Amino acid sequence: MSRIALLEPPCTDQAGALLARMMPGDAPPIGLFRMFARNLPMADAMHGWGRYELGSRLTSLDGGRHA
Numbered sequence: 001m002s003r004i005a006l007l008e009p010p011c012t013d014q015a016g017a018l019l020a021r022m023m024p025g026d027a028p029p030i031g032l033f034r035m036f037a038r039n040l041p042m043a044d045a046m047h048g049w050g051r052y053e054l055g056s057r058l059t060s061l062d063g064g065r066h067a
Contacts, residue, residue: 006034014040022047 007015015037019029022043029037036043052058 004035004038006031007037008034011037015043018043018047022050 007019011019018040019033019037022033023029033043036046
């Protein structure tokens with residue numbers, strides 16, 4: 001079975017900046033994010049979606065409704 005190769009350092013400045021934004025603190029990027037970073041537009045979209053899914057808007061007391 002084929003596997004998608006993970007992005008390995010050194011990577012471009014753009015990929016490095018995106019990976020840094022996806023991880024908390026100075027933690028190294030997990031393999032899933034390094035795989036996403038092989039396609040930067042998709043990785044950027046996944047980052048936005050992930051922030052939404054893991055953010056407080058889905059778990060707020062008003063059910064996510066904002067004025």
